[in-house]
Amino acid sequence: MSEKLVIFDTTLRDGEQAPGFSMNVDEKVRLALQMEKLGVDVIEAGFPISSVGDFEAVKKVAESVKEIGVAGLCRANKKDIEDGWEALQSAPRARIHTFIATSDIHMKHKLKKDKEEVLTIAEDSVKFARNLCEDVEFSAEDATRTDLDFLCRVVETVINAGAKTVNIPDTVGYTAPIEFEQIISTIMNKVPNVDKANISVHCHNDLGLAVANSLAAIKAGARQVECTINGIGERAGNASLEEVVMSLYVRKDLFDYVNCTVNTSELYRASRLLTSITGVEVQPNKAIVGKNAFAHEAGIHQDGVLKERTTYEIMTPESVGFPSNKLVLGKHSGRHAFVQRLQDLGFELQSYDLEKAFAKFKELADKKKEVYDEDLETIIENQISEAKEFYSLEYLNIVSGNTSIPTSTVQIVDEKGNITTDASTGDGPVDASFKAIERITGIPGRLKKYRINAVTAGKDAQGEVVVSVDFEKSGNEITGRGYSTDVVEASAKAYLNALNRYLLRKNSKIKKTSEGI
Numbered sequence: 240m241s242e243k244l245v246i247f248d249t250t251l252r253d254g255e256q257a258p259g260f261s262m263n264v265d266e267k268v269r270l271a272l273q274m275e276k277l278g279v280d281v282i283e284a285g286f287p288i289s290s291v292g293d294f295e296a297v298k299k300v301a302e303s304v305k306e307i308g309v310a311g312l313c314r315a316n317k318k319d320i321e322d323g324w325e326a327l328q329s330a331p332r333a334r335i336h337t338f339i340a341t342s343d344i345h346m347k348h349k350l351k352k353d354k355e356e357v358l359t360i361a362e363d364s365v366k367f368a369r370n371l372c373e374d375v376e377f378s379a380e381d382a383t384r385t386d387l388d389f390l391c392r393v394v395e396t397v398i399n400a401g402a403k404t405v406n407i408p409d410t411v412g413y414t415a416p417i418e419f420e421q422i423i424s425t426i427m428n429k430v431p432n433v434d435k436a437n438i439s440v441h442c443h444n445d446l447g448l449a450v451a452n453s454l455a456a457i458k459a460g461a462r463q464v465e466c467t468i469n470g471i472g473e474r475a476g477n478a479s480l481e482e483v484v485m486s487l488y489v490r491k492d493l494f495d496y497v498n499c500t501v502n503t504s505e506l507y508r509a510s511r512l513l514t515s516i517t518g519v520e521v522q523p524n525k526a527i528v529g530k531n532a533f534a535h536e537a538g539i540h541q542d543g544v545l546k547e548r549t550t551y552e553i554m555t556p557e558s559v560g561f562p563s564n565k566l567v568l569g570k571h572s573g574r575h576a577f578v579q580r581l582q583d584l585g586f587e588l589q590s591y592d593l594e595k596a597f598a599k600f601k602e603l604a605d606k607k608k609e610v611y612d613e614d615l616e617t618i619i620e621n622q623i624s625e626a627k628e629f630y631s632l633e634y635l636n637i638v639s640g641n642t643s644i645p646t647s648t649v650q651i652v653d654e655k656g657n658i659t660t661d662a663s664t665g666d667g668p669v670d671a672s673f674k675a676i677e678r679i680t681g682i683p684g685r686l687k688k689y690r691i692n693a694v695t696a697g698k699d700a701q702g703e704v705v706v707s708v709d710f711e712k713s714g715n716e717i718t719g720r721g722y723s724t725d726v727v728e729a730s731a732k733a734y735l736n737a738l739n740r741y742l743l744r745k746n747s748k749i750k751k752t753s754e755g756i
């Protein structure tokens with residue numbers, strides 16, 4: 240029979256303690272509702288005494304969620320606990336979480352108290368909290384640097400005082416799996432009343448061991464894990480919720496004695512919501528939720544995944560709600576992935592010369608970080624039709640300034656070598672240039688997207704302009720790129736590049752399995 244493992248999410252409390260992660264009341268409520276959807280058992284909504292805003296946030300979260308537990312952190316004193324209880328009262332399941340440090344370093348330098356004084360404060364605080372609230376958690380801050388005999392006395396005392404959960408935090412991320420497993424085992428074996436409470440752990444990531452330590456503690460008998468979405472939290476953060484949960488899920492064979500009821504398919508959404516609220520992205524290689532967590536660029540891996548996904552994937556992207564696995568085409572890719580992507584884009588293998596196209600692709604991949612679908616389309620379309628450019632830019636002159644109407648004079652050469660010159664005014668020099676091109680070619684286009692990137696550094700940076708244009712109201716957005724140290728010239732080139740690609744497709748004999756230009 241497996242035992243329930245309580246997932247205690249502290250994204251809204253320890254998570255927001257880190258610089259850059261503060262959340263306001265509405266943001267906390269939004270995230271709390273997502274955490275409820277995710278199916279965590281308890282959320283720690285804040286530290287009510289810390290500010291009026293945080294009191295309000297804990298109160299609003301308590302009022303907003305339907306069934307999960309809501310905790311508020313309180314120091315071990317009456318004022319904090321009363322305040323916390325006031326904020327929590329309307330929660331469907333309120334939990335007062337009170338704490339005090341038990342390590343010699345903290346007691347001597349920070350609290351300026353001895354062991355007996357701290358023990359009494361811990362006991363009194365838990366008793367006081369239990370008079371207000373059924374569900375009380377106690378944390379022995381800096382437990383992993385606490386004298387183990389004293390830690391066992393503290394745990395026994397607070398359980399006798401009524402704590403239902405006793406948390407053993409690795410406050411400064413100091414312990415290691417082999418040691419933490421022993422600490423928890425000792426508590427499980429030596430504390431006589433330990434069966435009357437749930438032992439919890441709360442691991443920080445200063446040595447990058449927070450998840451490993453949490454898993455070691457589960458092995459030793461801990462049945463609550465405190466963690467945060469994206470692993471955010473004080474300093475290097477807390478154990479990442481998604482990593483703990485997916486470790487238990489993927490390695491059910493190792494953890495079949497615990498039952499975790501988190502709905503894993505909501506993990507990615509929770510991570511994205513946190514990112515959009517705080518504006519802090521996770522690193523691309525972040526386990527479970529990073530942009531590259533399910534991406535493969537290496538040719539041998541891509542080939543393996545195409546033949547059998549499990550060769551290089553230990554979980555499906557769907558299992559964590561990740562959009563899909565992704566074969567990124569770059570300089571490490573091989574022919575299997577290249578052909579697969581072209582097939583997905585609708586190009587039949589027999590319609591192009593694979594070796595030539597692949598060589599062109601590798602050449603391009605050496606210059607660019609990632610090769611996009613439009614680049615592949617251009618490679619194939621150019622190869623098959625061997626078409627020359629329909630239009631190319633010969634000359635461009637703009638008049639612009641804060642007192643003149645922007646005007647652009649453009650000269651274009653068509654595929655037969657005819658040169659045409661025309662001019663137009665516009666809302667700006669770029670708009671005027673596009674209008675002049677439209678006058679010359681007679682092909683109307685609606686600009687849908689426009690982006691400038693600097694592709695080299697310094698004052699003489701090469702600018703890359705990327706445009707998406709819908710020509711002749713076809714309903715298709717055609718992408719074009721242009722490069723120049725002059726952004727207006729790069730824009731005109733990008734527009735013409737899109738136009739040439741449009742005409743190429745329109746006139747192309749390329750057989751595409753999916754229709755549409």
Ligand SMILES: CC(=O)SCCNC(=O)CCNC(=O)[C@H](O)C(C)(C)COP(=O)(O)OP(=O)(O)OC[C@H]1O[C@@H](n2cnc3c(N)ncnc32)[C@H](O)[C@@H]1OP(=O)(O)O
Binds near residue numbers: 314350410
């Ligand atoms: C490991 C952790 O993550 S613990 C949680 C850490 N989170 C935070 O601190 C965020 C919220 N904190 C705050 O807003 C403020 O620190 C407050 C409102 C709690 C307190 O502010 P202040 O009253 O100005 O005190 P300040 O923060 O400067 O110092 C902390 C005081 O609490 C005492 N204290 C620290 N922990 C505890 C505890 N668990 N129980 C009782 N007292 C404690 C300290 O000894 C110090 O007391 P002193 O003033 O007698 O020296």
Ligand SMILES: CC(C)C(=O)C(=O)O
Binds near residue numbers: 253379380381408411
């Ligand atoms: C208050 C406790 C749980 C804490 O955040 C820590 O020790 O890191």
